[in-house]
Amino acid sequence: MTVAAGRPRLLLPGLVPRETGLETYWVRPGGVTAVRLSAGDRLTVIDRAGRQSAELSVFGSAGHGGAALGVRVDAPANAIRSLAAGGTGEGRAAILTALASYGLDPGEAKAIRLFGDSSPQGARETFVAQEATGVLVAAPARPMNVLDEVANPPSDLLVEVLRASPRGDERPELPEPLAEPVADLRIDAATALAYQVKAGQYIQVIDVAGRQCSDFLAFHAHRLDEGVERGLDSTTTRYFMGRAYPRxxxxxxxxxxxxxxxxEIVRDTVGRHDTFGLACNPKYYEDLGYPGHVNCTENFNEQLKGYGVAARKGWPALNLFYNTAFDEENLLVFDESWSRPGDYVLMRAMTDLVCASSACPDDIDPSNAWVPTDIHVRVYDAKRKFSMAIARRVTPESEMKLTKQTAFHPRTSELTRQFTEYRGYWLPTSFHNHGIQDEYWACRERAAVMDLSPLRKFEVLGPDAEALLQACVTRNIRKLSHGQVVYSAMCNETGGMIDDCTVFRLGDTNFRFVGGDPYDGVWLREQAARLGLDRVWVKDSTDQLHNIAVQGPASRDILREIIWMPPTQPGFTDLTWFRFGIGRIGGHDGIPLVVSRTGYTGELGYELWVHPRDAGVLWDAVWEAGRPHGMLPLGLDALDVLRIESGLVFAGYDFSDQTDPYEAGIGFTVPLKTKEDDFVGREALVSRKAHPQRTLVGLELAGNEPAGHGDCVHVGRSQVGVITSATRSPILRKNIALCRIAVQHAGYGTEVEVGKLDGHRKRIPAQVVRFPFYDPEKLRPRS
Structure with missing residues (x-):
């Protein structure tokens, strides 16, 4: 993008490269990425998190000796050879095809080794191509063992290619097909295309260049054969699904x-669309002074007339990649799409369909960023299976990651089909034949087991590990003993909470940071760089440690039967609150696990952490041991009731980066008097504590009508607070809520009103009460 000298450029992560001719590629742990280079191209491999080895293989006209990059390649390319031997690494077929194109045997592949166990975060190696060549970059990976003295979970690599001759305005490359397509259809900009799809087949609509609207129509093919037109209907869909657009x-x-x-929507890598707005039509352009402008409606009419579909003046459509919303004045507004090059929506046909897709021609407003581009449609066979997924990015520059199943999913999916997407994973909301009430009472009276694998785990390692955590979290990490866990807040410079977390001390230089947000690791690495702490590594171990929680009065009795602790560790029944040990299931030769006396329910309980390969064994052992005690599985819905009763806060509801720990009700995590070392946000928190504006309180509501997240709280006409979390407490038989309120109205016994509707036409009387509502002294988890 060319800009005037001295004029700042728009920040468009994922759309405009930082530098002309710069391309970026990701290499996931255990994966291999292929890149083709021309003479003069500069290739840089970056170890983003540190301590991740890389294998670089070169294949050109001179063979695979590395001359094309001016290096000597003489070590076995273990990652590639593993793929050739039948491995399941990502992109296996594409890599083997690339090798075959050079006539090379992958079983004989060689590589140059880069980085290693001591490479710092951000380490990089740069090479310049002497001639046209192919390069394979691999990120070898081995499972992390919970017994490893120094954990080093595998991490991804970033590959940057700076082209000597930028490719210019060539069409962006399409992403690789998800499988072998049965149809591969290009829809040129400003056109539309009708096509037929059989029941069970998958339809992938791809935004080729990014920020391009694509209207989608679908009609019941058999009804069309009968002369009856039945297509996508907004009212019926929204009524049954309860959403503006299904996901x-x-x-x-x-x-x-x-x-x-x-x-049925199977995958969505964008997450923001408009549903059933009219496809652009002649009247829209005419009213804006553009008569005769090409439009999606007339394009659809032309494409569909052969199927007996009557023409319309405007087609209500599923507007993929189109960014509309209703503002606070209920005005319909729209802006540039959120989609990026290669983003897609994957759907499954529930019956035989006649479909139509467009590449919207709108070039007079932001809907296509003023430059209409192409859309691509692929159809896949019904015999293929694709995982349900939503795409997430940790930061705008990060690679897209699709929703995953946890390692416990094979067990929990036998008990329920009620799953929701939670921070990049599918988790059960409730379980068949039980439900919220049964699951709740099991935890309060007996025991319950739940999957909490989406918690983000980061290994913080090295001589500077303690210094980094001391500078980033509010608690005094220097006082943390081996085998101890501490609950803390992590704040930004203004005192706003990035996340709450627990920190485990595994050794003098080994810590495990457990939070809820994948951004936590990015923040920790940024702070290490800012502070000049070059002897610390922050490695994401979320995919190497999955965990369940066993909570409830019977949890100790259940687990004492199956957890063996070596003599070097405290006995299982000796673990006190916020302590952990490393043991095994069943005996000295059982699967290894970490067991911590922590939880999120306000009950006596434990969390058990294992490598995903051992998840099934752990679940089965716990499940069998829990049967005689009446243990039940616990879903997210019941967990929410438990944690609100116990005054435990939840990110995005009870706190955000606009909320300090005092306002979030966890001021006890900020020991300003006893922690002398500086930490991020300390100065702001000193000021905020001295001059508080808001605080978190408990409310008890009159009557049987509950409050909801975001409800306003009033004293008279003035709003003085907002409900952050609310529920009906089964054990207290009351409606309760957590409320962030002005300190002037935070005293126990203060009478307030919770506003419904517009906040004035309906009010629920409430009173400020002590919280936690249940077991305020926390005697049960300490027991």
Whole structure:
């Protein structure tokens, strides 16, 4: 992008490269990425998190000796050879095809080794191509063992290619097909295309260049044969799904007027669309002074007339990649799309369909960023299976990651189909034949087991590990003993909470940071760089440690039967609150695990952490041991009731980066008097504590109507607070809520009103009370 000298450039992560001719590629742990280079191209491999080895293989006209990059390649390319031997690494077929194109045997592949166990975060190696060549970059990976003295979970690599001759305005490359397509359709900018899809087949609509609207229509093919037109219907869909637009998961179907499902959303890498707004039409352009402008409606009419579909003046469509919203004045507004090059929506046909897709021609407003581009459609066979997924990015520059199943999913999916997407994973909301009430009472009276694997785990390692954590979290990490866990806040410079977390001390230089947000690791690495701490590594171990929690009065009795602790560790029954040990299941030769006396329910309980390969064994052992005690599985819905009763805060509800720990009700995590060392946000927190504006309180509501997150709280006409979390407490038989309120109204016994509707037409009387509501002295988890 060319800009005037001295004029700042728009920040468009994922759309405009930082430098002309710069391309970026990701190499995931255990994966291999292929890149083709021309003479003069500069290739840089970056070890983003540190301590991750890399293998670089070169394949050119001179063979695979490395001359094309001016290096000597003489070590075995173990990652590539593993793929050739039948491994399951990502992109296996594409890598083997690339090797075959050079006539090379992958079983004989060689590489140059880069980085290693001591490479710092951000380490990089740069090479310049002497001639046209192919390069394979691999990130070898081995599972992390919970017994490893120094844990080093595998991490990804970043590959940057700076082209000597930028490719210019060539068409962006399409992403690799998800499988072998049965149809591969290009829809040129400002056109539309009709096509047929059989029941069970998958439809992938791809935004080729990014920020391009694509309207989608679907009609029941058999009804069209009968002369009856039945297509996507907004009212029916929204009524049954309860959403403005369905998304992957339980509520992901689109219906016709006869309440018959036509398509199901399987994957969505964008997450922001408009649903059933009109496809652009002649009147829209005419009213803006552009008569005769090409439009999606007329393009659809032309494409569909051969199927007996009557022409319309405007087609209500599923507007993929189109960014609209209603503002606070209920005005319909729109802006540039959120989609990036290669983003897609994957749907499954629920019956035989006649479909139509467009590449919207709108070039007079932001809907296509003023430059209409192409859309691509691929159709896949019904025999293929694709995981349900939503895409997330930790930062705008990060690679896209699709929703995953946890290692416990094979067990929990036998007990329920009620799953929701939670921070990049599918977790059960409730379990069949039980439900919220049964699961709740099991935890309060007996025991419950839940999957909490989406918690983000980061290994913080090295001589500077303690110094980094001391500078980044509010608690005094220097006082943390081996085998101890501490609950803390992590704040930014203004005192706003980035996250709450627990920190485990595994050794003098080994810590495990457990939070809820994948951004936590990015922040920790940024602070290490800012502070000049070059002897610390922050490695994401989330995919190497999955965990369940066993909570409830019977949890100790259940687990004492199956957990063996070596003599070097405290006995299982000797573990006190916020302590952990490393043991095994069953005996000295059982699977290894970390067991911590922590939880999120306000009950006596434990969390058990294992490598994903051992998850099934752990679940089975706990499940069998828990049966005689009446243990039940616990879903997210019941967990929410438990944690609100116990006054435990939740990110995005009870705190955010606009909320300090005092306002979030966890001021006890900020020991300003006893922690002498400086930490991020300390100065702001000193000021905020001295001049508080808001605080978190408990409310008890009159009557049987509950409050909801975001409800306003009033004294008279003035709003003085907002509900952050609320529930009906089964054990207290009351409606309760957590409320962030002005300190002037935070005293126990203060009478307030919770506003419903517009906040004035309906009010629920409430009173400020002590919280935690349940077991305020926390005697039960300490027991």
């Amino acid at each position: 992957p998961g339980l509520f992901g179907k689109f219906y016709d007027q006869d309440a018959q499902p036509l398509v």
